[in-house]
Amino acid sequence: MRCLCGVQLCLALMGGAAVCEPAPEATRSYGPAQADVRLTVRGTTDIARFEPVLEKFLARSDGVRIEYEQWGSNDLYLATDADCRSGHATADLVISSSIDQQVKLANDGCAAAYRSDETTGLPAVSNWRDEVFGMTWEPAVIVYNGNMIGDAQAPKSRFDLIDLLRPEDSAFRGRVATYDIEASGLGYLFAFADSQQATTFGRLIEAFGRSGAVATCCSAAIIDGVANGDYLVAYNVLGSYALARADENPDIVVVAPDDYTLVLARAALIPRHAAMPGLAGAFVDFLLSGPGRSALRSANLIVDTSEGVHAAMRLPENPEVSLRPIPLSVALLVGLDQHKRREFISRWRAAFPKE
Amino acid sequence: MMADPAARARISGSLRFRLAAGIILVLAIGGVAVAYAAFTYGRDAAQQSFDRLLVGAANQVAGALRLRDGEVVVDIPISAFELLSLAPRDRVVYGVFGDDGTLITGYDIPSPPDGDGMFFTGSFAGEAARFVRVTRQFSERSFLGSVDVIIGQTTEARRELAQQITRNTLIAVAAIGVGMAALAALAVQSALSPLHRIERDIAARSSKDLTPVDVNVPREISSLVHALNRFIARIERQLHVMRTLIADASHQLRTPIAALRAQAELAAEEPDQERTLKIVGRIHERSRNLSRLTDQLLSHALIIHRADTVDLEALDLRTVATEAVDQTDQSMPDVDRAIRLVLPEAPVMCDGDRLSLAEACKNLINNALNHGRSPISVFVQGREGHARIGVRDGGTGIPEAMWRNAGSRFAKDAGVSVKGAGLGLAIVNAVSEAHGGQMRMERPSEAAFEVSLELPLLSEDAE
Numbered sequence: 001m002r003c004l005c006g007v008q009l010c011l012a013l014m015g016g017a018a019v020c021e022p023a024p025e026a027t028r029s030y031g032p033a034q035a036d037v038r039l040t041v042r043g044t045t046d047i048a049r050f051e052p053v054l055e056k057f058l059a060r061s062d063g064v065r066i067e068y069e070q071w072g073s074n075d076l077y078l079a080t081d082a083d084c085r086s087g088h089a090t091a092d093l094v095i096s097s098s099i100d101q102q103v104k105l106a107n108d109g110c111a112a113a114y115r116s117d118e119t120t121g122l123p124a125v126s127n128w129r130d131e132v133f134g135m136t137w138e139p140a141v142i143v144y145n146g147n148m149i150g151d152a153q154a155p156k157s158r159f160d161l162i163d164l165l166r167p168e169d170s171a172f173r174g175r176v177a178t179y180d181i182e183a184s185g186l187g188y189l190f191a192f193a194d195s196q197q198a199t200t201f202g203r204l205i206e207a208f209g210r211s212g213a214v215a216t217c218c219s220a221a222i223i224d225g226v227a228n229g230d231y232l233v234a235y236n237v238l239g240s241y242a243l244a245r246a247d248e249n250p251d252i253v254v255v256a257p258d259d260y261t262l263v264l265a266r267a268a269l270i271p272r273h274a275a276m277p278g279l280a281g282a283f284v285d286f287l288l289s290g291p292g293r294s295a296l297r298s299a300n301l302i303v304d305t306s307e308g309v310h311a312a313m314r315l316p317e318n319p320e321v322s323l324r325p326i327p328l329s330v331a332l333l334v335g336l337d338q339h340k341r342r343e344f345i346s347r348w349r350a351a352f353p354k355e
Numbered sequence: 356m357m358a359d360p361a362a363r364a365r366i367s368g369s370l371r372f373r374l375a376a377g378i379i380l381v382l383a384i385g386g387v388a389v390a391y392a393a394f395t396y397g398r399d400a401a402q403q404s405f406d407r408l409l410v411g412a413a414n415q416v417a418g419a420l421r422l423r424d425g426e427v428v429v430d431i432p433i434s435a436f437e438l439l440s441l442a443p444r445d446r447v448v449y450g451v452f453g454d455d456g457t458l459i460t461g462y463d464i465p466s467p468p469d470g471d472g473m474f475f476t477g478s479f480a481g482e483a484a485r486f487v488r489v490t491r492q493f494s495e496r497s498f499l500g501s502v503d504v505i506i507g508q509t510t511e512a513r514r515e516l517a518q519q520i521t522r523n524t525l526i527a528v529a530a531i532g533v534g535m536a537a538l539a540a541l542a543v544q545s546a547l548s549p550l551h552r553i554e555r556d557i558a559a560r561s562s563k564d565l566t567p568v569d570v571n572v573p574r575e576i577s578s579l580v581h582a583l584n585r586f587i588a589r590i591e592r593q594l595h596v597m598r599t600l601i602a603d604a605s606h607q608l609r610t611p612i613a614a615l616r617a618q619a620e621l622a623a624e625e626p627d628q629e630r631t632l633k634i635v636g637r638i639h640e641r642s643r644n645l646s647r648l649t650d651q652l653l654s655h656a657l658i659i660h661r662a663d664t665v666d667l668e669a670l671d672l673r674t675v676a677t678e679a680v681d682q683t684d685q686s687m688p689d690v691d692r693a694i695r696l697v698l699p700e701a702p703v704m705c706d707g708d709r710l711s712l713a714e715a716c717k718n719l720i721n722n723a724l725n726h727g728r729s730p731i732s733v734f735v736q737g738r739e740g741h742a743r744i745g746v747r748d749g750g751t752g753i754p755e756a757m758w759r760n761a762g763s764r765f766a767k768d769a770g771v772s773v774k775g776a777g778l779g780l781a782i783v784n785a786v787s788e789a790h791g792g793q794m795r796m797e798r799p800s801e802a803a804f805e806v807s808l809e810l811p812l813l814s815e816d817a818e
């Protein structure tokens with residue numbers, strides 16, 4: 001996920017009239033230019049990471065051209081919602097990491113139902129109303145620089161993190177980073193899910209507040225900070241991005257926390273007025289099929305959480321208990337409630353005062 | 356009596372078909388009723404269950420409302436929505452509205468129809484939805500008024516549950532129906548099996564076998580078997596009468612006819628006219644006897660036949676006696692001996708066949724005329740539960756040793772002369788038995804002999 005800082009203005013105006021036109025961050029086309037059919041896919045995933053998946057799909061389907069647009073999650077939501085209201089969809093498939101917004105779009109009647117053998121085979125937590133489908137498997141992880149933190153200090157869970165931050169003279173003071181939940185839809189989603197999981201979250205943000213942890217935007221910036229030693233630990237980073245960086249930089253260690261690890265499944269939906277719902281469905285089927293899943297795995301969008309696959313990743317002791325996918329359900333709407341969001345952010349902001 | 360081979364049993368539908376149609380009708384009507392009941396029940400049950408979830412969620416939201424600086428703060432508990440997500444595929448819409456109807460948070464739902472009801476229906480995102488409104492009153496210094504929490508949910512899970520309840524009920528009903536039909540089929544099969552046993556029993560008989568049907572049958576069919584057996588017995592009796600008639604006729608008629616023929620041949624060859632006349636006289640006498648014998652044979656057969664076929668009716672024996680005497684007088688004008696009628700003042704009633712009784716009576720009169728002596732009287736008596744009609748003459752009558760066999764046919768040893776063919780008393784005996792009575796012979800004094808039919812007296816009240 002790229003930085004969402006540029007759309008903060010729009011975010012602030014969410015719920016009111018959108019005065020800024022939502023726009024893609026980047027666009028690229030794949031497949032033959034004279035193709036008969038064109039599929040417009042909008043996603044929050046970086047083009048570079050999604051490219052191999054798109055190409056693998058195109059290799060299997062003739063005469064298809066895909067326009068891939070990379071969007072910020074809030075802009076993508078606003079654009080899809082606007083399309084839904086206008087009755088004229090400009091995209092055929094929307095894949096977003098902000099699964100709460102995807103569920104809200106489907107709840108508000110902005111998604112078309114799609115049923116196939118692949119979608120009905122999905123577990124209930126990954127399929128809501130046959131309209132929103134969880135495609136990926138991306139744990140929210142703690143990342144640290146193995147070059148700077150020894151095994152003895154390495155945090156294995158949130159409790160470890162709280163303990164590390166407790167001493168007044170802790171080396172970690174001011175060197176722990178996490179998402180700015182106001183700026184990042186995904187950060188908000190993870191933080192809100194954290195608050196549902198355990199009371200640990202309250203103690204954690206309290207510890208963050210006391211130790212002067214840094215709330216910043218964007219996975220890339222956070223992981224860069226860990227790699228170059230600005231930050232010692234990053235909390236709630238998307239495991240898929242962290243592992244991609246760990247492949248390049250052996251100093252980066254990825255920890256799926258022992259107490260619990262949230263797992264995000266990027267959600268796809270076909271907008272209600274999509275021009276090519278059939279082809280979009282075929283793409284969904286591809287992503288859910290064996291070859292599609294292996295392409296997603298190669299792109300680290302499906303993080304293999306089985307033992308020994310990723311050397312840089314430390315798995316929880318009981319993966320079945322600790323790995324908790326965020327289910328696609330109406331409960332996700334609560335986090336999007338205006339009052340709830342305001343209250344939650346104000347609680348969070350107390351620990352991370354704006355500079 | 357034999358059935359015309361061309362005649363077929365008139366078939367008015369199959370019992371099985373009728374039973375099947377009846378069962379299907381009952382099951383169909385019952386099925387429709389149960390289906391309707393199940394549908395209604397399922398709909399109501401689903402409605403109630405999911406309404407409770409809706410109220411539970413709304414109450415949770417209403418309970419989490421707080422006031423801060425005179426402003427309502429809505430802190431929706433996630434459990435409220437988890438409750439709603441028990442209907443896993445249904446959309447949710449919600450809104451919290453202030454006292455003046457302004458939206459505090461959530462969706463700007465069009466205001467509900469006015470009314471006291473907690474629930475109302477509407478639509479959301481193009482789907483039917485069920486809404487609940489929960490109002491919370493605040494009476495604080497900083498905020499005085501009410502806040503409405505409205506939560507709506509689409510109705511897919513309700514419909515599914517209602518359909519599931521209906522479907523399961525119908526499956527159960529269908530299973531019961533199939534079971535009932537199978538049991539009914541078995542019951543019909545077993546109910547009809549005695550009829551098949553009777554059919555097999557009758558089909559397996561030889562053409563001469565007229566014994567009663569002896570098959571184990573349930574009570575409901577026993578009357579049929581009784582009727583069948585009575586029918587067989589009647590055929591058997593009638594066949595017996597026929598056979599007797601044929602046997603008697605061949606046996607009794609052959610000899611006198613042969614004798615007549617011999618006499619006639621003798622007369623044809625007799626040159627002497629005087630002797631010819633004598634022979635003719637004998638021929639005449641023999642032919643009269645033959646004629647009476649034929650009458651009696653037919654009469655006997657007729658009476659046995661009537662005993663089976665004619666219904667008895669209440670009648671007065673005095674009229675029977677009068678009739679018999681009148682007919683005797685007419686048929687035998689040459690008889691100069693007077694026949695006296697001894698009748699009581701009151702009617703003597705019994706159930707009987709007038710013709711048979713009169714015939715029996717005439718036979719007794721003829722016997723008395725032919726074999727007895729004057730005075731001859733026909734009497735009727737009614738006493739001690741018996742009605743009697745009989746004839747008395749002044750002769751010695753039949754010797755007592757022969758009374759026992761007197762009722763048999765052609766009891767030659769009964770001392771009956773060649774003139775009397777011996778069928779008269781047999782007829783009287785047969786008539787007595789056909790009327791449920793008996794033939795009695797008595798010798799009230801040395802110079803008197805009487806033969807009578809003793810029948811059950813019909814009491815006066817029964818009339």
